Amino acid sequence: MLQNAHAGSEYHPVLTEDEQRQYRLEIREAILRPLRHTGLMGKLWIGLLVVVLLVGCYAYSIQLRNGLKVTAMRDYASWGLYISNFVFFVAISLVGALISSVLRLTNFDWYRPITRIAEIIAVAAILFAGIIIIVDMGRPDRVLNLFIHGRIQSPIIWDVIVVSTYLVTSVLFLYTPLLPGIALCRDKLTEKPKWQRWMYRVLALGWNGNRQQWKIMKRSIAIICILIIPLAISIHTVTAWLFATTLRPGWDSTNFGPYFVAGAFQAGTACVIIAMFVFRKAYNLQKYLTDVHFNYMGKLLVFLCLIYAYFNLNEYLVPAYKMRGAEGKLLNDLFTGHYAPLYWSVQIFGMALPAVLLLWKRARKPVPLATIALLVVVAAWFKRYLIVTPIMLHPYTPIQNVPANWAIYFPTWIEIAIVSGSLAGVLLLITLFSKFFPIISIWETLENEGIELEKLDNPKS
Amino acid sequence: MEKENTEGSQRRKFLKFGLLAGGATLAGLGIQKTLHADTIPESGKKVKLMTADGKLVEVDSNHMKHHIAESTISDIQSREGIEGKKFVMVIDLARCANARKCIEGCQKMHHKRPPVEWIKVKKMQDANDTAPYWMAQPCFHCDNPPCTKVCPVDATFKRKDGVVLIDNNRCIGCRFCMAACPYNARVFNWGKNWGTSDAAVVSCPTPGNNDSNDSTRTNYNNDSIETSLQDKMGTVSKCDFCVSMARQSKLPDCVTSCPNGTLLYGDANEDTVTNGDETFRLSELIRDRAGYRYLEELGTEPRVYYLPAVQRNFPFEDDKVAHNTTE
Amino acid sequence: MACKRTNNVFSLKMNVATFILLFITLWPLSNLLAQEKKTAAITLSFSQTDSTKTCKATVLSDSGRVKGTEVHLYVKRSFSLLPVGKVVETDENGEANIDVPMDLPGDKNGMLVIIAKIEKDETYGDAETQSEVKWGAALKNEPFHWGDRSLSASREKAPMFLVVASTSIIVIIWGTIFYVIFQLVRINKSGRLFKKLHGSRS
Numbered sequence: 004m005l006q007n008a009h010a011g012s013e014y015h016p017v018l019t020e021d022e023q024r025q026y027r028l029e030i031r032e033a034i035l036r037p038l039r040h041t042g043l044m045g046k047l048w049i050g051l052l053v054v055v056l057l058v059g060c061y062a063y064s065i066q067l068r069n070g071l072k073v074t075a076m077r078d079y080a081s082w083g084l085y086i087s088n089f090v091f092f093v094a095i096s097l098v099g100a101l102i103s104s105v106l107r108l109t110n111f112d113w114y115r116p117i118t119r120i121a122e123i124i125a126v127a128a129i130l131f132a133g134i135i136i137i138v139d140m141g142r143p144d145r146v147l148n149l150f151i152h153g154r155i156q157s158p159i160i161w162d163v164i165v166v167s168t169y170l171v172t173s174v175l176f177l178y179t180p181l182l183p184g185i186a187l188c189r190d191k192l193t194e195k196p197k198w199q200r201w202m203y204r205v206l207a208l209g210w211n212g213n214r215q216q217w218k219i220m221k222r223s224i225a226i227i228c229i230l231i232i233p234l235a236i237s238i239h240t241v242t243a244w245l246f247a248t249t250l251r252p253g254w255d256s257t258n259f260g261p262y263f264v265a266g267a268f269q270a271g272t273a274c275v276i277i278a279m280f281v282f283r284k285a286y287n288l289q290k291y292l293t294d295v296h297f298n299y300m301g302k303l304l305v306f307l308c309l310i311y312a313y314f315n316l317n318e319y320l321v322p323a324y325k326m327r328g329a330e331g332k333l334l335n336d337l338f339t340g341h342y343a344p345l346y347w348s349v350q351i352f353g354m355a356l357p358a359v360l361l362l363w364k365r366a367r368k369p370v371p372l373a374t375i376a377l378l379v380v381v382a383a384w385f386k387r388y389l390i391v392t393p394i395m396l397h398p399y400t401p402i403q404n405v406p407a408n409w410a411i412y413f414p415t416w417i418e419i420a421i422v423s424g425s426l427a428g429v430l431l432l433i434t435l436f437s438k439f440f441p442i443i444s445i446w447e448t449l450e451n452e453g454i455e456l457e458k459l460d461n462p463k464s
Numbered sequence: 465m466e467k468e469n470t471e472g473s474q475r476r477k478f479l480k481f482g483l484l485a486g487g488a489t490l491a492g493l494g495i496q497k498t499l500h501a502d503t504i505p506e507s508g509k510k511v512k513l514m515t516a517d518g519k520l521v522e523v524d525s526n527h528m529k530h531h532i533a534e535s536t537i538s539d540i541q542s543r544e545g546i547e548g549k550k551f552v553m554v555i556d557l558a559r560c561a562n563a564r565k566c567i568e569g570c571q572k573m574h575h576k577r578p579p580v581e582w583i584k585v586k587k588m589q590d591a592n593d594t595a596p597y598w599m600a601q602p603c604f605h606c607d608n609p610p611c612t613k614v615c616p617v618d619a620t621f622k623r624k625d626g627v628v629l630i631d632n633n634r635c636i637g638c639r640f641c642m643a644a645c646p647y648n649a650r651v652f653n654w655g656k657n658w659g660t661s662d663a664a665v666v667s668c669p670t671p672g673n674n675d676s677n678d679s680t681r682t683n684y685n686n687d688s689i690e691t692s693l694q695d696k697m698g699t700v701s702k703c704d705f706c707v708s709m710a711r712q713s714k715l716p717d718c719v720t721s722c723p724n725g726t727l728l729y730g731d732a733n734e735d736t737v738t739n740g741d742e743t744f745r746l747s748e749l750i751r752d753r754a755g756y757r758y759l760e761e762l763g764t765e766p767r768v769y770y771l772p773a774v775q776r777n778f779p780f781e782d783d784k785v786a787h788n789t790t791e
Numbered sequence: 792m793a794c795k796r797t798n799n800v801f802s803l804k805m806n807v808a809t810f811i812l813l814f815i816t817l818w819p820l821s822n823l824l825a826q827e828k829k830t831a832a833i834t835l836s837f838s839q840t841d842s843t844k845t846c847k848a849t850v851l852s853d854s855g856r857v858k859g860t861e862v863h864l865y866v867k868r869s870f871s872l873l874p875v876g877k878v879v880e881t882d883e884n885g886e887a888n889i890d891v892p893m894d895l896p897g898d899k900n901g902m903l904v905i906i907a908k909i910e911k912d913e914t915y916g917d918a919e920t921q922s923e924v925k926w927g928a929a930l931k932n933e934p935f936h937w938g939d940r941s942l943s944a945s946r947e948k949a950p951m952f953l954v955v956a957s958t959s960i961i962v963i964i965w966g967t968i969f970y971v972i973f974q975l976v977r978i979n980k981s982g983r984l985f986k987k988l989h990g991s992r993s
Contacts, residue, residue: 070697071637072655081642081652141637141652141698145617148636152617154946155957159616159640164957168964175971182978208975209982216978216985223974230967250610250646250762398648399759400601403586404787406579543945545937548899549869613943621945624937713869731869733930735896738871745873745892 023454030291030448034441035191037286041438045285049438052431059424062417063138071141073417079402080395080412085139087387088422090263092132092429093166093242094383097264098271099125099173100235104228113299115447116291120278122177123442124271127432129170129238131425136162138421158248161241169231169238176227178206179220183456184441186210199439212460239267246390252330253394256322262314269307269354270383273376276300278433280373282442291443294368301367304376308358315354333397342393345385353382537708539631542689545623550732550767551705552626553602553719554749557773559726560585560598562783569721571661573706574692579788580651580659582703583718587783596780597773600726602718603628603649603703604758604766611641611650620700626732626767627705631689635699642700646762650702658697705729715740724777732767831857831915833907835922844891844926846876848907849884852915856885860912864889867904867921875905897927 018026041049066073076083102121106114137143153160189203210216243263246254256262279300283292323334337346357375360366366375392412396402402410414422436442446456562585570576570583582602589596605628612622619635622628642650653659690711692704706716710729719727720740728744730737735746746769749755753771831852838845846864850857860881865872876889897903903926909918940948 070655070658071652072658074654077654078642078651079648081639139638141639141700142635142696145634145636148617148619148634152619152634152946154616154618155949155953156942156944156946157614157616157640159614159638161957163616164961168961168968171968175968179971179975208979209986210978211982211985213981213985215981219974219978219981223971226967226971230964230971234964245640246643248614249644250764251643395643399646400648401586401588402648404579404581404584406789406791408791409579609943618945622937622943710869715870729870733896734868734873736866736868736871736873738868738873740871743868743871743873745895 018452018454023449023459026452026454027445027449027456027459030445031187031191033288033290034286034443034445035187038188038192038438038441039194045434045438049431049434052427052434055427056424056431059421059427062420062424066138066417066421067143073415075408075412075415075418077405077409079398079405079409080392082139082391082395083412084388084414084418084422085135087391088384088425089132089135089139090242090387090390091270091384092128092135092425093239094263094267094387095271095274095380096125096128096132096169096173097235097239097267098275099176100231101268101271102275103176104231104235107228108232112451113296115451116443117275117279117296117300118180118447119177119442119444120282121271121275122173123433123436124274124278124429126170126173126177127429127436129166129173130432131429133166133170134428135422135425136166138425158241158244162238162245165234165238165241169234172227172231172234176224176231179223179227180444180447181440182208182210182216182220183212183446184444186212187445188440202439212457214457214461217457217460236264239263246394251394252328252397252399253333255330256318258314258317258321262318265307265311265314266383266386269304269311270380272300272304272307273379273383276304276376277373277380280369280376282437283369286437286442288443291448297369297372298364298367301361301372304372304379305358305361308354308361308379312354312358315350329397329399333393336393336397337389342389346389349382349386349389352378353386354379537688537690537711539689542629543621543623543631545625545627546707546711547624548733549625549710551605551707551710552730552732552737552746553705553768554728554730554737554744554746554755554771555600555768556726556728556753556771557597557599558771558776559724559778560600560773561724561778562587562598562781563723564787565721565723566600566718566727569717570703573709573717574704575661576659577661578659579791580701581788582651582701595773596782597776598780599758599770600718601647601649601758602768603705604647604764604768605705607765607767608763610644610646610764614640614644616640623707625707627707628702629689629692629704629707630700630702632692632696632699632701633689635696637698637700639700646759646764650700652700653697656697829853829915831860831909831912831918833862833909833918833920835905835907835920837905837922837924837926839926842893844893846889846891846905846907848881848887848889848920850881850887850909850915850918851885856883857881857915858883858885860909860915862887862889863908863910864891865906865908866891866895867906872906891926894928895926896930897925901925901927901929903927 037045074083074085099122102114103118107118137146140146149160149163153163155161185203185207189200189207192203193200195203240260240263243259247256247259249255276297279292279296283289319334319337322330323338325331326334336342357379360375361372366372396410396412449456564585566583567581567585571578571581574582576582584601586599586601587596588599605626607622607626609622609628612620612628615621616638617634617636619632620628620630620641637652639652642648642652651659688708690704690708692701692708706714706718709716715729715738716727719729722739725739725741728737728739728742728749730743730746732746737744737746737749749771750769754774755769755771757766757769829852831850834849834851836847836849838847848862848864850860850862858881861878862881863874863878864876866875867873875891875895879887879889881887891903891905895903902923904921904923905926906919906921909915911917938944938948940950942950942953
């Protein structure tokens with residue numbers, strides 16, 4: 004059913020060549036419009052993000068001067084907000100692979116107008132994942148030691164390799180299909196300042212839509228499509244292994260890799276839904292990001308919530324059945340103790356409730372869906388916090404004879420500011436990207452409508 | 465030539481300090497500390513140090529003995545370890561009375577201050593109705609160390625003498641080793657001079673080991689991995705099994721500080737452990753006293769053995785005061 | 792100068808020692824009058840059968856073989872002396888035969904430094920001798936193999952499978968990435984060629 008769904012084809016039956024050209028003109032204008040003008044709201048939004056980002060930078064400068072003592076982390080809770088935020092960023096970055104690659108390879112077509120949104124989320128998130136992990140380091144000045152003295156036995160080195168590889172691949176995956184879009188900006192946005200036109204000119208790589216260019220591009224996309232799937236899975240699996248390779252009760256789990264991947268797909272999809280909703284509203288893209296897309300994304304989210312619920316069941320129910328030693332204490336603390344309110348909110352509002360609500364078609368309309376997706380994303384963020392902190396505070400050996408603040412963890416304003424700054428950074432990157440490049444892939448959307456841009460570009464054929 | 469000079473002056477400094485430390489006990493004769501002060505140029509930097517009877521005195525830092533043996537150990541030697549040794553520790557839980565002297569001894573030796581503890585003493589109670597006991601817990605220097613496995617930059621490593629050390633000049637502060645250690649043996653230097661004792665130089669007269677020769681240590685100009693004195697902000701530290709002492713055939717300060725002889729240290733290759741007063745064959749001690757290793761099921765193969773708290777030397781007494789309440 | 796200071800300490804210690812000595816000697820006065828301290832010397836000899844290793848300590852004094860004094864046997868270790876065997880009294884020949892455990896590990900050449908001591912004997916006070924013998928048992932199996940390739944070893948000692956697997960994965964993935972980048976270069980070239988052939992299009 005889904006397989007043959009061409010989002011637009013219900014509305015746009017086979018068009019004549021003239022109609023096709025007309026349609027192309029129309030979509031080009033619609034999509035270039037936000038690049039031409041930025042409204043007051045847009046400016047305010049960007050300003051807000053810049054402020055939050057700068058506050059984060061300021062907080063980081065304090066941390067650089069004084070060391071990590073400005074955080075709430077201490078010897079027991081030695082990982083905290085930064086690491087959970089890192090896991091969150093890695094998680095949402097996976098969605099680029101899911102939306103653009105998995106759906107493409109499985110011959111779903113409706114996704115095409117949203118590929119670019121998914122890809123820029125992936126690039127921004129993975130970039131800031133790398134940044135936040137450096138923020139977490141006690142000695143960021145020694146980051147090069149990772150390359151000089153890197154030990155291949157360490158999961159951190161695996162993570163460094165896989166994060167950098169995924170970043171490069173994601174950028175390629177974003178960039179390659181963008182070439183016609185950049186060329187369009189180069190040709191149409193002549194009113195832009197010189198440096199921006201120069202940027203378009205360089206980045207367009209001399210794209211003029213000739214047959215060979217189209218061929219090479221489509222082939223390259225096909226290659227990256229396949230390449231990015233194992234990369235995306237391994238990036239989050241390796242991130243899960245940072246925890247699962249330790250002996251700590253709560254992390255010492257063979258289920259962690261797939262559990263993280265499932266959670267990542269769910270959180271990332273929710274992020275794309277929110278981004279779709281915002282772009283559609285802000286840039287008036289109702290015609291291209293239709294209710295049909297939201298409907299399908301809603302269905303996808305139900306499916307992913309259910310998969311995630313399945314892994315949660317494995318992750319929590321199986322050990323809870325045994326209630327073994329230190330892990331039993333941890334689970335008690337999660338289920339009925341100190342963390343219970345947060346734990347149950349996250350599980351119910353971030354997973355169970357969305358899965359049930361979205362079964363109704365009315366809930367899959369843009370506004371309710373975006374609300375539910377926001378819930379999922381917030382819950383996903385707190386879920387990462389629950390994966391990191393309570394485990395650190397439930398070690399095998401009892402925590403005794405330490406200052407009171409060592410036995411608990413509540414982030415300081417510095418940590419909160421830095422993490423907020425990184426979240427603002429991701430949003431800023433996405434926003435700025437959408438101000439410089441078409442946020443919807445025009446040629447892919449047109450292809451979806453049965454219009455081959457390649458043919459339009461090369462009329463002689 | 466220059467080296468000889470340095471050694472010579474260090475020798476003088478040492479002698480001077482030896483006199484100083486001994487001075488308190490040799491009351492009456494006087495320390496005469498100003499007698500030859502003009503022979504050693506003063507640095508102007510005053511350091512506080514504690515005499516054996518707990519008096520705080522100020523001395524010029526140039527008058528201090530700098531630990532020669534420590535700083536001559538190269539990084540490569542520090543990474544390899546001492547040939548033919550396999551250091552091991554036995555902790556007799558029947559003797560531990562929560563005196564916490566091992567912690568103090570360790571802190572003095574390594575210029576630490578509370579709440580930074582490289583050896584911890586914890587109240588253990590396996591179940592509600594089982595007997596509580598005190599457990600001293602240093603780094604276990606595991607033979608299958610989860611910490612060195614995960615280190616991304618080879619900053620923490622296992623040596624051939626069994627000791628696990630940290631190179632604080634290489635550590636990037638990712639704290640993965642801390643997450644990987646199931647015993648929480650590792651501590652982090654969260655800030656500048658984190659947990660470093662206020663007195664840059666601290667005398668540590670240790671029972672059974674109080675010849676003035678090693679009654680002081682300084683951390684000036686000392687960057688050897690083996691001494692673990694180099695803690696740098698943003699890096700991980702931990703118990704180093706006092707391997708710089710062991711190189712000089714001296715016992716760790718936790719061992720010699722314990723008034724009850726709870727901790728025994730030695731070389732497994734010699735099948736011998738000692739607390740300074742008593743010496744046992746390691747294999748016999750473990751066999752006869754049913755020695756075990758903490759959380760053996762984790763498979764980390766600790767190099768620290770525990771003797772169960774049976775037929776205790778002391779009845780269990782709960783702590784009356786809280787320790788380390790402030791940072 | 793340094794010497795002078797050492798002398799100070801030394802003479803002080805001597806003073807204290809004399810004082811203590813005086814104190815001790817005056818206290819059990821009768822005892823002192825009854826016996827005078829004599830010196831004894833110990834010699835060690837070793838004999839070995841298939842199932843025993845025996846140290847024979849012979850105690851001699853100026854007045855001949857010493858009978859009935861306790862001989863303690865130790866093995867020298869890094870941090871202390873390890874008592875071995877039983878404490879045995881010398882017989883009428885001034886000899887004490889002490890069995891040493893068969894399985895005591897020695898140094899890397901298999902040597903054991905054995906020390907025989909007379910401790911606080913009423914007549915002879917303290918006496919001590921040490922001797923080396925090649926009685927060290929072979930080392931037990933090492934619990935870990937330092938320098939082997941393992942997950943916990945240094946970077947040079949990474950397990951082979953890990954090195955091969957990671958390298959091949961990296962080469963394949965990055966090879967593909969570079970191939971794709973090369974494709975982008977081709978797109979650029981193709982664009983330039985096309986422009987040359989057809990001129991720029993509006």
